[in-house]
Amino acid sequence: MKILFVEDDRMLGEATASYLKQDGYVVEWVQSGETAIQALKFEMVDLILLDLGLPQKSGQEVLAYIKQNKIKAPVIVLTAQDEVDQKIKTLDLGADDYITKPYNLEEISARIRAIQRRQFDREDNAIAIGPVKLDFAAHKVCVDDEEVRLSRREFSLFRKLMEQYDKVVAREVLIQTLYSWDDEIDSNTIEVHIHHLRKKFQGHLQIKTVRGVGYRLEII
Numbered sequence: 001m002k003i004l005f006v007e008d009d010r011m012l013g014e015a016t017a018s019y020l021k022q023d024g025y026v027v028e029w030v031q032s033g034e035t036a037i038q039a040l041k042f043e044m045v046d047l048i049l050l051d052l053g054l055p056q057k058s059g060q061e062v063l064a065y066i067k068q069n070k071i072k073a074p075v076i077v078l079t080a081q082d083e084v085d086q087k088i089k090t091l092d093l094g095a096d097d098y099i100t101k102p103y104n105l106e107e108i109s110a111r112i113r114a115i116q117r118r119q120f121d122r123e124d125n126a127i128a129i130g131p132v133k134l135d136f137a138a139h140k141v142c143v144d145d146e147e148v149r150l151s152r153r154e155f156s157l158f159r160k161l162m163e164q165y166d167k168v169v170a171r172e173v174l175i176q177t178l179y180s181w182d183d184e185i186d187s188n189t190i191e192v193h194i195h196h197l198r199k200k201f202q203g204h205l206q207i208k209t210v211r212g213v214g215y216r217l218e219i220i
Contacts, residue, residue, distance in 0.1 A: 002025070002027075002177055003027050007031065007049070008032060008051065024136075026156065026178060044173060046073055053080070076096060127162045136159060158197055168214050171190055194215060205219055
């Protein structure tokens with residue numbers, strides 16, 4: 001899951017971005033509203049964490065841009081503004097959730113998981129296809145209750161395929177899911193990860209190559 005994190009406070013930004021990365025997310029951290037809007041023009045993100053008091057363009061202006069351009073990524077606002085009127089205004093502008101600073105990092109992860117459950121109409125923090133179950137809170141995958149060890153990027157890629165089960169996921173989407181702007185990406189990196197996943201789930205699920213487009217996860 002790729003998160004666009006918009007926060008101009010360097011200490012808070014570094015701490016939050018580091019925590020979310022350790023929690024298995026790909027994080028693009030930017031420090032102004034203008035940079036956030038530029039990122040949204042060219043990058044696909046799954047969720048946006050947005051401060052309101054930003055330089056250049058405010059968080060409200062970023063929310064307006066998101067709404068005007070029908071960007072589907074849910075938005076969690078993080079702000080020191082705790083007045084009820086401000087919360088109502090922000091939610092009416094299109095925010096999906098509102099967390100007041102100072103915040104607890106574990107709470108942010110829990111709020112993200114709650115939004116994911118609503119997005120995919122799930123009652124818990126897991127996806128199950130046949131004998132394969134992916135638990136994104138525990139960050140593990142099991143086949144018939146036996147854990148399958150995955151690297152962080154294998155887990156993220158497999159999770160994207162599980163969420164889009166039986167649909168073609170474009171190669172470019174997978175690249176954006178796994179890597180941030182600053183990462184160096186080998187030309188065959190996706191193919192290597194797919195190869196490893198095929199071996200680990202052989203006999204249970206298959207990952208089909210759709211030539212020139214991407215990959216589709218299917219049950220055997």
